[in-house]
Amino acid sequence: MKPYHVHATTTAVEVWTGYRVQFGGMERHQWQKTLKAEVKAAFCGIADSNAPFTGFYDTTDRAVSDVENSLFTNWLGHLPTGITLLRFERGPFAAPEPPVDIDRVGGHLHYYRYTIGGRWTTWDADAVLARWDRVPRRLALDGSAGPGWMALRHGRADGKVELTGASLYPDENFGVRLTVHATSQGPKNAITVSENIVDGTLAAFHSDVLSEALFPNLKGRFPRVTEDELRRALDNPIGPLFLTPAIRPFGKSVQFSPADERCIVGEVEIRRDATGSCSELSGELFTVKPVPQSSY
Secondary structure (H helix, E strand, O other): OOOEEEEEOOOEEEEEEOOOOOOOOOOOOOHHHHHHHHHHHHHOOOOOOOOOEEEEEEEOOOOOOOHHHHHOHHHOOOOOOOOOEEEEEEOOOOOOOOOOOOOOOOOOOEEEEEEEOOOOOOEEEEEEEEEEEEEEOOOOOOOOOHHHHHHHHHHHHOOOEEEOOOOOOOOOOEEEEEEEEOEOOEOOOHHHHHHHHHHHHHHHOOOOOOOOOOHHHHHHHOOOOOHHHHHHHHOOOOOOOOOOOOEEEEOOEEEEOOOHHHEEEEEEEEEOOOOOOOOEEEEEEEEEEEOOOOOO
16 A cells, blocks of 8 residues: 555646655655655646645644645655745645545645645635835845845834734734745745745744844854844844744754744745845735635
8 A cells, every 4th residue: 555645637736645745855755755756747737837836735633833844845846846926725634535545654644735726725814913015135045044034123123014913822823925026036936935935034023132142143144244233133023923932043053943833824926026136025924714614
């Protein structure tokens, strides 16, 4: 019995697995490499960079997991390229049964659905928590949450990030809608930058502030940022909406660990309409509500 099953149509690819798909190079099971190759082949000829690319993840495992990471980051190199609008969503812990039996090697069922032109089906935006418009991202993307965090913190200092006053309760799930106003240099593929943009955005709303313990590590992480610029970012937490820190000292640098496991629905869009020499970020955070009578 195989530990996975793939079903593809002209507009969607569905995947059932008996173990959560892991990031490339970190797969515990060799069959995940074969699975990723099959999924990549299934997308040939059906992806459309002009249409939204929507990912849906559900599982019988209620352990905390990052839905954006599960759908996109862990599949990098095996999903379509040139996608300018992606959506992601986590289901209500009611993964549909596969059409054939699979080996649930991890004890749970995991379901991934990718749809060309899809939309959210289980959750929708409710109350807006914060919004911002064309905040400059002056640091180049470097594969981490840092440039997005720095941009939003400086945006708050410049009065470009608005808190609405709506409440987000501890452990409450939420969603995010993000727009990258790109230059001619990029970015050009929403899938490759979504994790960094989402994590950087969320980290900016955590409680990290200036401290003697954190400052030297952050300075090592941002060697081209002046001390005054770094202090300005740390002096301007947004809210905070999340009362825990997102930045953890890691050697002589730092690691960003925001509350992305609670971000159960989101959207990342790239528009080539920057007004200056650097990319700009617009977006909003919001609470979520169920979509009535959602179905698969």
